[in-house]
Amino acid sequence: MGFISVYLFLYAPLVTIGIFAFNDSKVQALPWSGFTLQWFAAIGQDGLLLGAVTFGLSVSILVVLVASVVGTYFAVVVNSVRGVAPRVLLAAVMIPAIVPGMVLGLSLAITFRLVGIPAGLWSIVIGHLAFTVPVVTLVVLTRLRRLDPSLAQASMDLGANSWRTFWHVTFPQLRTAILAAALLTMTLSFDEVVITFFLVGTQQTLPLFIWSQTRFGFTPEINAIVTLIGGQHRSDRRSDPGNRKRS
Amino acid sequence: MQDSSLPPPPPGTPGGGGATPSDAVTVVRFDDVTKTYNGTTAKAVDGVCLDIRAGEFFSILGPSGSGKTSCLRMIAGFEQPSSGRIWLDGVDVLGVPPYNRDVNTVFQNYALFPHMSIEANVSYPLRMHRVAKDKIDQRVSDALALVEMEEFAKRLPHQLSGGQRQRAALARALVGRPKVLLLDEPLGALDLQLRQQMQLALKQLQREVGITFVYVTHDQGEALSMSDRLAVMSAGRIEQVGTPREVYFHPKTPFVAGFIGKANLGPGTVVFESGAVVGHWGGLSFPLAADTPLGPCVFSLRHEAVSLGEGAGDITAGGTVEEVVFLGDSSEVMVAVDGMTLVAKAPAHIGFALTSGQGVAVSFKAAEVVRVDG
Numbered sequence: 142m143g144f145i146s147v148y149l150f151l152y153a154p155l156v157t158i159g160i161f162a163f164n165d166s167k168v169q170a171l172p173w174s175g176f177t178l179q180w181f182a183a184i185g186q187d188g189l190l191l192g193a194v195t196f197g198l199s200v201s202i203l204v205v206l207v208a209s210v211v212g213t214y215f216a217v218v219v220n221s222v223r224g225v226a227p228r229v230l231l232a233a234v235m236i237p238a239i240v241p242g243m244v245l246g247l248s249l250a251i252t253f254r255l256v257g258i259p260a261g262l263w264s265i266v267i268g269h270l271a272f273t274v275p276v277v278t279l280v281v282l283t284r285l286r287r288l289d290p291s292l293a294q295a296s297m298d299l300g301a302n303s304w305r306t307f308w309h310v311t312f313p314q315l316r317t318a319i320l321a322a323a324l325l326t327m328t329l330s331f332d333e334v335v336i337t338f339f340l341v342g343t344q345q346t347l348p349l350f351i352w353s354q355t356r357f358g359f360t361p362e363i364n365a366i367v368t369l370i371g372g373q374h375r376s377d378r379r380s381d382p383g384n385r386k387r388s
Numbered sequence: 389m390q391d392s393s394l395p396p397p398p399p400g401t402p403g404g405g406g407a408t409p410s411d412a413v414t415v416v417r418f419d420d421v422t423k424t425y426n427g428t429t430a431k432a433v434d435g436v437c438l439d440i441r442a443g444e445f446f447s448i449l450g451p452s453g454s455g456k457t458s459c460l461r462m463i464a465g466f467e468q469p470s471s472g473r474i475w476l477d478g479v480d481v482l483g484v485p486p487y488n489r490d491v492n493t494v495f496q497n498y499a500l501f502p503h504m505s506i507e508a509n510v511s512y513p514l515r516m517h518r519v520a521k522d523k524i525d526q527r528v529s530d531a532l533a534l535v536e537m538e539e540f541a542k543r544l545p546h547q548l549s550g551g552q553r554q555r556a557a558l559a560r561a562l563v564g565r566p567k568v569l570l571l572d573e574p575l576g577a578l579d580l581q582l583r584q585q586m587q588l589a590l591k592q593l594q595r596e597v598g599i600t601f602v603y604v605t606h607d608q609g610e611a612l613s614m615s616d617r618l619a620v621m622s623a624g625r626i627e628q629v630g631t632p633r634e635v636y637f638h639p640k641t642p643f644v645a646g647f648i649g650k651a652n653l654g655p656g657t658v659v660f661e662s663g664a665v666v667g668h669w670g671g672l673s674f675p676l677a678a679d680t681p682l683g684p685c686v687f688s689l690r691h692e693a694v695s696l697g698e699g700a701g702d703i704t705a706g707g708t709v710e711e712v713v714f715l716g717d718s719s720e721v722m723v724a725v726d727g728m729t730l731v732a733k734a735p736a737h738i739g740f741a742l743t744s745g746q747g748v749a750v751s752f753k754a755a756e757v758v759r760v761d762g
Contacts, residue, residue: 300516
């Protein structure tokens with residue numbers, strides 16, 4: 142019984158919000174007053190909500206693109222050096238991911254003000270990169286370290302220099318790991334609140350918008366969008382191909 | 389990449405002796421090469437000098453840890469010598485990266501690219517060397533035909549058996565027609581029957597393409613059956629270089645005598661007595677060639693050179709059977725002779741007839757005894 146109650150505790154809130162997204166009533170309370178899809182339809186009418194979704198997506202897509210490239214590059218560099226250097230390099234990359242979001246957000250906000258980067262799209266993108274690049278680095282590095290080193294050597298032996306070896310031999314074997322890291326980055330970036338809170342300008346991202354809406358009373362529309370996003374993320378994870386087994 | 393602190397090339401031509409790098413028939417030359425890996429003090433390769441001739445099947449034979457693979461990796465360019473020089477086709481290749489060396493390697497695990505078809509694997513070196521597209525197809529199918537793999541061109545490596553992958557790796561390494569083909573224990577992962585087939589196939593292939601093969605193995609059978617010449621390595625040093633026959637019948641060191649085939653080894657002396665050179669080994673005395681150096685030494689006598697019973701050789705001694713070991717096609721009979729033990733290789737049915745403690749005569753030809761540390 143205890144076992145089931147843990148699951149109840151974990152899932153009851155999620156189920157609740159899902160149920161109210163289809164409840165035909167402005168009041169968030171039982172009894173059930175009928176099935177409706179009007180709250181989902183209302184998302185399309187709400188300019189502010191759509192603005193927050195579009196802005197949040199722009200941030201996350203930029204973050205995914207940059208973090209995938211930079212993180213992969215870091216992983217390759219860390220993997221190619223010998224001795225104590227890789228441990229030092231990796232630790233230095235990982236620190237922003239470990240530091241509490243509050244500290245990272247505040248220090249970035251202060252720094253941006255000093256340097257003159259305005260609060261807005263780019264400040265949030267840079268802030269998100271600080272903790273997503275380490276994630277990509279770690280995921281790709283884990284895969285890199287499992288690659289057979291004789292494959293890269295064989296490539297060099299057969300006449301390909303380091304760059305062509307990476308492009309023709311190493312990268313194709315990293316693709317699934319990079320894709321997995323990109324999906325993870327998308328998830329992390331899209332619903333990040335703490336760091337974003339310190340760096341946001343006039344345009345809010347979706348989670349910040351929802352949070353600010355709740356102060357004026359929770360509309361069922363929010364239930365609908367949260368249900369959509371929750372479902373979306375679940376299918377993301379299911380389609381995550383992970384690492385293909387090496388033959 | 390990691391070896392940025394290479395020592396400067398030694399002035400002049402150290403250890404040059406009579407031979408010069410321009411020597412036309414030498415395709416690989418080791419000139420006093422030593423390799424110490426970072427973080428270790430032991431020398432993996434210790435003062436190796438070696439000439440490998442164009443077109444020969446050359447084996448480097450040694451137990452694991454003898455430095456044979458390090459030698460191969462230095463020819464390929466994956467490792468740089470700590471000191472000394474390596475010449476490839478008359479060119480000092482110090483610091484030349486693997487992709488600028490005209491040698492290709494067949495790796496022990498084949499190292500076929502798992503995401504490419506066999507065809508794409510084999511065309512890879514040609515694409516990297518920017519060979520014209522219309523020529524690539526022809527050369528790839530020629531290379532696959534050479535190893536009888538045409539029908540598997542479209543397969544991925546994991547869809548092939550070990551022996552097929554082996555042949556695909558050979559085709560990939562040969563398609564670029566390198567000056568030297570390096571083979572790192574390529575038969576190690578195959579079962580016994582396939583190994584024997586591949587030994588024969590490899591030797592035929594080498595004759596057909598005429599490329600110099602440098603073959604690293606710990607299996608003396610492979611080295612003896614395939615090589616034109618071989619080098620025996622131990623603890624980073626070369627013990628002996630020669631043809632399989634020279635190395636087998638005239639081992640120069642106790643290590644070679646013990647590592648190749650099975651031999652009786654023991655301390656003895658060579659003396660000059662009443663006008664002849666004579667060897668004393670335990671209680672045995674036997675004449676030796678007049679040019680044998682005098683003094684204390686180690687004698688080697690192959691198991692199969694010792695016969696049971698009198699008359700098979702010019703030296704006969706009486707002894708007692710200590711033990712008989714059945715090997716299937718033959719038996720090893722250990723016989724105590726004058727305070728030492730000689731092992732004789734005998735046909736299995738003779739071994740069955742013997743019991744421990746039984747008196748038996750052993751005989752051998754004096755000419756079969758080799759002084760190995762001279």
